[in-house]
Amino acid sequence: MAIRENLEHIISEIPKNVSLVAVSKTKPFEDLKEAYEAGQRIFGENKVQELVEKQMQLPDDVQWHMIGHLQRNKVKYIAPFISLIHSVDSLRLLKEINKQGSKLNLKINCLLQIHIAQEENKFGLSATELDEIFTSIEDFEFVNIKGLMGMATFTNDQVQLKSEFTYLAQLFKEKAIDFKNLEILSMGMSGDYQLAIDCGSNMIRVGSRIFGARNYHH
Numbered sequence: 583m584a585i586r587e588n589l590e591h592i593i594s595e596i597p598k599n600v601s602l603v604a605v606s607k608t609k610p611f612e613d614l615k616e617a618y619e620a621g622q623r624i625f626g627e628n629k630v631q632e633l634v635e636k637q638m639q640l641p642d643d644v645q646w647h648m649i650g651h652l653q654r655n656k657v658k659y660i661a662p663f664i665s666l667i668h669s670v671d672s673l674r675l676l677k678e679i680n681k682q683g684s685k686l687n688l689k690i691n692c693l694l695q696i697h698i699a700q701e702e703n704k705f706g707l708s709a710t711e712l713d714e715i716f717t718s719i720e721d722f723e724f725v726n727i728k729g730l731m732g733m734a735t736f737t738n739d740q741v742q743l744k745s746e747f748t749y750l751a752q753l754f755k756e757k758a759i760d761f762k763n764l765e766i767l768s769m770g771m772s773g774d775y776q777l778a779i780d781c782g783s784n785m786i787r788v789g790s791r792i793f794g795a796r797n798y799h800h
């Protein structure tokens with residue numbers, strides 16, 4: 583498996599303003615090291631324990647992104663070092679992140695995850711819940727809401743995917759008028775990142791196209 587070549591290929595395909603998060607969940611340290619040596623600095627994980635273990639093994643200039651559902655009682659383990667939490671899917675979670683940020687006296691960068699898929703089992707806020715959060719945004723002094731994130735339906739149906747991405751991009755555009763800090767739109771994975779970028783994504787989260795297939799179905 584040629585991690586360096588995979589990375590180079592993806593980077594050659596995407597516009598310069600699009601950030602690439604290398605999703606290394608379930609992959610061993612050696613694979614992350616190979617990606618690091620090829621120049622990759624942003625890594626995404628979806629489990630707190632795995633994220634913390636890998637963070638201790640890789641150099642300090644890695645930017646760690648939490649991309650999976652985050653339990654409130656685990657925020658404290660990642661708060662000191664996390665560069666971006668993509669998966670803020672409730673007001674209660676946001677409150678906890680703010681609390682941990684206040685203890686450390688630092689602002690924690692977050693994206694609000696919006697439910698865009700047809701599947702009910704995917705996490706995320708509705709547009710109404712998003713508005714509720716924005717209404718109380720001033721209460722969160724130790725959180726920096728940098729943008730929105732979404733996970734599309736697990737399908738090859740391009741029309742379906744496009745309508746989900748377009749919906750999120752539109753929501754992002756609307757909110758960015760009032761909230762100037764909103765600059766990141768995280769959408770697109772291995773199978774659909776080109777389409778996501780065409781629809782306005784500027785941060786893609788790519789796992790299997792870099793590291794090869796995982797041994798389970800997420």
Ligand SMILES: *Cc1c(COP(=O)(O)O)cnc(C)c1O
Pocket residue numbers: 605607628649650733771772773787788789790791800
């Ligand atoms: C696993 C995962 C990805 C990457 O999936 P691939 O299809 O392997 O690129 C992206 N985003 C989230 C939230 C994930 O859990």
